[in-house]
Amino acid sequence: MKLCILSGKGGTGKTTLAVNLAYTLNCAYYDCDVEEPNGFIFLNPMAVSAEETLVDYPCVDYSLCTLCKDCVTACQFNALAATKKEILLFKELCHGCHACSLACSEGAITFAKRAVGVVEKGRSNGIFAARGVLNIGEPMAVPVIKHLLKQLKSSEDAILDCAPGTSCNAVTTLRHADAALIVTEPTVFGLNDMEIAVELLNHVGLPFAALVNKSRGEDSLITEYCGKNGINLLGVIPFSKEAAIAYSKGKLLLELPEYKLAFEALSKQLKEAFAWN
């Protein structure tokens, strides 16, 4: 089972839930929020190995190039421009798709590689922990997420800690998941972005359930929405000052007895909801 934790809205507690669930379920943890991977702050994995994520970018051989601009026209990402003298490349916009070289009738385009991020792997108290880290200034996270999720073993159980939102970053992670858990908060923003996440999950056809985090006892916004739409609401993680303090110190909520119980109950529900064993 590969369970993706997503939210729509940022800051609802994806990483908090994901790291605590990974320990409770004794399964692997993958931090797919490569723009701001925070899971390792809580997991502190040991013996971390790192491997760069490399992407292709085109190089033009001007002894062959006729400046016909077919490569520029072929590029769907506007990463190329042609002047009367040369082809200009904007590396950050290049998706490495090779369309430019397919379009080039002169065979003038070859490819070189550059690093856009790194994938790190280690172990944390008996569980496997991995994350992708996008290099600062790079706009495209998907190559790093794909590289990270290549490490997934088909036999292993894993928690995939997804990026916020419902963009390519979230979609790429969902493509590797068997089921999803939406973590939301009982606010209007939480509900609004949850609705978008639900739409995405229905579109990709993944089974999913939901959970309210940071509850102060008034969750009708979310419970009514879930009831109306037949969404399996697994439960509620309460807000508390103690939890906030533990979080701010990079500690697991499992260190607090009442949260440990809550996570054990949640793990059980997840296994039942997704027939996971």
Next chain:
Amino acid sequence: MIAISSTGNTESALSDPRFGRCEYFALYEPKTETYTFIENKAQSASGGAGIAASQQIIDLGAEVVLTGNLGPNAYNVLKGAGIRAFRTSAVLVSEAVELYKAGRLSPLDEAGDAHAGMRKGFRGGFENK
């Protein structure tokens, strides 16, 4: 030929302070003192709008661009193509041309911020500097 980023397809339209995502380019031919207008094909690009708009300007054969701001990518494409750019405020297209002809526009000789036109439009509207 002079290309002006424009909000409309007449010479009495306001010039557009955004380059990559303006709606139209007004093309002014000094020899005949006439305007033609073409849609900016890059205006709804998901990324690289400045680059694609610059390519369009190159392909149209303009020698001069009048606009409010050029991001780093658009700046580099136009510079690479030897096209000169001048800064306009939000005046009419025809006024921008008159100001240029009178030598009263300053050259855009460095790139502005990326996505400058999105700062207030996408998240609240363009702010004239």
